[in-house]
Amino acid sequence: MTAPSRARYWFQKKNMVNIESDKKLAERLKQARESMGLALENLAILTKIQKKYLTRLESGQYDKLPSGVFVVGFLKRCAKVLNLDANEIIDQYRKERGLSDQKDRQTDGFGGVKSGKILSGNKSVFVxxxxxxxxxxxxxxxxxxxxxxxxxxxxxxGPPKLILEDPANDFVTLNPSLTLKGLAEIGANLTVNGRRLEVSKEGKFFDYVNLSAGLNLIEIKAANKIYGYVKRRKKRKSQGVVRDGKRASRAVRRRDDYEIG
CATH class of the missing domain: 1.20.5 (Single alpha-helices involved in coiled-coils or other helix-helix interfaces)
Incomplete structure (x- = not known):
């Protein structure tokens, strides 16, 4: 038997302490402890309650203690060690706090309440x-x-995102190069005509494509490891972006074509 166990057994064998019931609960607890010659440190060991909580109990600082369900458990453990009537102590605590009797309470191994509700008057308060x-x-x-x-x-x-913002449809240019702008999934493997292109942290891409006179094919492909790829082509009838090598003004109608694989 350990030292705390022997001390607990010795104190339980003593006669019930006669403490006046007309005193405040805090005074009764302190007087009972002192009459048994127990220091707060010893009471903390016997009840397995932190010393700071015992100090607050004996000074009536209930608002600085954990929720009411824990206070009831503290009082039961203190009453057991100090040879006080636990029901009387708890009833006095409830009266001083303005709480009604609790019904259908479940207790833990130390006699503390495990229920998540406290009844105050006619209202149920969740704890x-x-x-x-x-x-x-x-x-x-x-x-x-x-x-x-x-x-x-x-x-x-899922299929990676691929949006081409520039060039627009019905596009004819006299320039030897073309600016590509668009949005793609961050981390996707993006290629333009088979050439790897980096996607920025904002999910944007930008590139220059050299054009030859006549019909040009631009193929943009975004792929990830699991799903596969999304491919977008710029077409006029069959395919391509037109660079007008004769500097003639003409409209070229194209349609966008997607392929998912």
């Missing part, structure tokens, strides 16, 4: 216990991990 708080935090962590992986899988298994 966040450590178990409820831990479950809530665990749920938030699970949701955050789920959303992260869902976003990653959505990127990997």
């Amino acid at each position: 966040i216990t450590p178990k409820i708080f831990s479950a809530f935090v665990a749920l938030l962590v699970f949701l955050a991990i789920f959303l992260f992986f869902w976003h990653q899988m959505k990127f990997l298994i």
